[in-house]
Amino acid sequence: MHCLHEWILLIIKDKRDLLHLKDTYYLTDCALHAIFQYMRSKKKLYSLKEIERLRKKTNTKFPILFTSTSAYVKFEYAVRTAIFVARKHELKLDQFDTLTIRFNMDGTLIGNKHIVAISINCIEGGRQCQTATNLVPLGLFEVQKENTELLRKTLPVEFINDIKSVKHISIGGKDIDIRVRLGGDLMNAVYVFGLAGFSSNYPCIFCTQHKDDLHVTEDTAYDKNITEGKGINKKTVTVRVGPTSYHDPAKRARSLAEQFSCLAIKPNDLGYKCEPLFGDLFNYQDYCVDTLHLKLRVFDVILKDILSYASRTGKYGGEHLAIIENKIKILNQHCERTVGKRFFFQVDSDDKNKTIASHGKLSGHLQDLFFVDSFPYKEILSDEIAKSARAVVNKFKEILNELKSSSIKRNGVLKRLSLEFVKEFRQSGLRTTVTPYIHIIGNHLFEFHELNDLRDYNMQGVEKSN
Template structure:
C-alpha cells in the first residue's frame, strides 16, 4: 500500500465511517479500509482517524433538580470536578469498572456520594471484615432474645437505644419520668407472611421524632392471622412481664418509664380482651361502656363515674358466666396496662367517619344507572365538595382519586374528645 496514505501501527487499525456520515450517504457502498503501513509517520494519525469521535451531550447548563426521592446534580459540582476530559473518562478503566459494578448491583448515586464524603473525612473505606466485626461487637451490647415465633429486646435495652439516638429525651424529661409510646400492629410481608410488630418511641422526643424511621423495634413475631388466640400463641410471657412500670438507669441518672399504648381499633379490642364489633355486642367502644350513639355525651373515656372502662370492672365481668359491657377475655397485658394508658385512635376514627360521610355524599349528589355515567357522576361530586369547602372555609380532606383531595364540611372535635374536654358547641346542620 502507499506510504503517503497509510502508516504501520503496532496493531491493525480499522477506520469506520461515522454513523451520521453513513446515514447521509446511505445509497453509496460502505467499505472498511485496513491500515497497516509502517514508518515514523504514525504520529500523524489522530485519535479521530483511529476512533470515530462522538460528541456527548453538553450537561454544563443543566439545572440541579429534585423530585420525589431522586436528586440530579450537573457535572459542574465541586465533588465531580476532576478536570478529566471526555476521552480520559472513556478510557479510564478504574472508572468504567466502578460504574459497571454500581449499575449491576443497583447502588444509588446517594450512597456513592455519602461514601465519598466519609472518605474525605476519614480516609479510605474500611474493609467489609472490619465492619462485620464492629457490628458483632455492637450486637453483643444489644441482647436480642429469641423465642419460638420471633425475637424481642428487653424494654430497658430498647429505651437506652432510644435515648442514645436522641439525647434531647433526657433534657425534656420532667419529674424524672420518661413517657414511652408502645405500638403494636399486624403487618404482611411479601404475599402471605404475617408478623406482629412491636415498636416504641418517646413522647419527649417531640412530634418530629414520631415517624416510622425514628422508632425502635421492640419485638417481631410471626403469626398466621391477626386475632387474640394467635397473639397469645406467639408472644412469650417474658415480653408481657417487662411492660410494668420500672426504672431505667443511665450512669448516675434514673428515670421511671410510663408506658402508653398506641393501637388501632382492631388491635385495641384484641389486646384489651373486648368483643369489639363481633356478634350481638352493643358495647363497641374500647374506652367506655356506652351502648349506642344516643348516649354520646353522657359517657367518658376517663371518668369511671361516667362509664369509663376499668380493669376492676373487667375482671369482675369475665368472672361471670355471661360477661357484660362487651368484655370477652382478660387483658393481654393483664394488670400492667390500664385503660387510661390507651391512646385514642383518632386517625382511624377520622378515616372511617370520612368513608361513611363520603359514601353518603356521593349517593345523594347524583345517581348513576350505567358505568358510562361514572365520569360525569364524579365531576358532580367534585363540584359539590369544592363549593362546600369554600362555603364552610374548613380543611377537612377526602380523597376521591389519587389526584384529587377535597376539603369538606366542618372539622370534628377529635382533639377535645382525646383531651377529655367538654364540647358544648351546637353542631351545624346542612
C-alpha cells in the first residue's frame, strides 16, 4: 500500500512537471495533444538535433534568406505562391488585370521569443485564401518589443526594398499589376504608419479627430469655441466639429503628405510620431479595418464597463464583499452554462475596493456564446443600467450580423446601425468617453463597408496560424 501511495504521488508530480513545461514554453493544448498522439502512434520521439537537421534539409528547397534575427523569402516568390493558391479557389483569376495582395503582420510568441510574423494572401482568390492553412508565410522577425523604431531596426532594408520592387507579375505571358494592402489590428497599423498611438491626442489611425471629440458622428456635430494665440493676440474662434472620414481629406482623413508635412515642422503633431515603417509603400487607404479585433475589443470594453458598474454596491466592508461575491457566483454560473470554466470571475485581490475581475480570454466565438440573451444583466446591475447594457450589446450584435450578411449590401443599413450604436453607448452611462474602436464604428466602418468587402480583411486565419 505504501508503494502504491508513492507511485500515485510520483504520477501527480510528473503531471505537474508537464503542466509547468506547457505553461513555461507556451505549448497550446492542440500542440500537446498532437505530440501525445504522435508518440502513441509512432512509439518514439525524435531529438531536437534530428528535427533541426531535417528542417535545414527541407529549407534548402525554398529560397529562404536568413539574418541573425529573421528569416524571409523573396516577395515575388511569395506572391507567385499566393496566386498559385488563389487559382485553386478562383478559376477565373487569369482574367484579372490587377491582383490585391493582403500583407498581414501580427505579433506572436514562439517559445519565449517575441516574433513578428508576416504572411500574405491573394484577395481575389476568395476568403478560402485567408484561412490559416492557405496563408503564405513571408517572414519571421524576432523583436524585443513591438514598436516602430525597433521594427525599423529589425526588418532588413533589403526585405523592404524587395517588397517595393514588385509592381507587376508575369503569369502565362500576361502582365498583372500587383496592389499590396495592409492587414492587421489597429496596434499593428500604429507601428507601420509611425503614429503616436491610442494615448495621444489624436488616437484614430484613419483620421485626425481630437480625442475629446471621438464621440462625434454625423448626428452629433457641433460648434466648438477654441482660443488661439496669447496676450494681445489672443482670440476665440468657432469651429465646426463634425464626422470624419478614412478616405476624404476634406473630412480630416490621414495622408502620407500630411504626415511628412507635420514631421518636418513638429513631431507628434496630429498624432504623427515618425516616418512610416515601409516608407510610401502603404498609404492610409491601403489599410482596411479588421472586424475580428473590432469585435473583440468592443466586447472587452462593454464587459469591463459592466463589471465596473456591478462592483458599485453603495455598501462597505463585509456587506459590500458579500454582495460582490454573490454577483461573482451568478456570473460564474453563467460562464459554466455558456463558455465553460475557461473564463471566470473573482474578487480583484489587487483592488482595495474589492471589485469584480475577469480571468481568462474570450475569443470571438466564445464572446458570441457569452453575450447571449440570458446574460444576467438584471441580477448584477441596477434596472436602468441593466436595460442600457443589454441595448448596447444587442445593437452591437446587429452590426456584426450585418457585417456577416450575404454579399448583397443593403444601402445605408450599416451606417444607420453604427450611428444608433454610438448613440446607445453614449446614452447608456457605461462610460463618458468612447474608445478608438467605437469611434471607428461611428465614423469609418460603414465607409469601409461601402468601398470594400470587409470579410476579405478578417484576421481570424492569421491569428489561428500564429
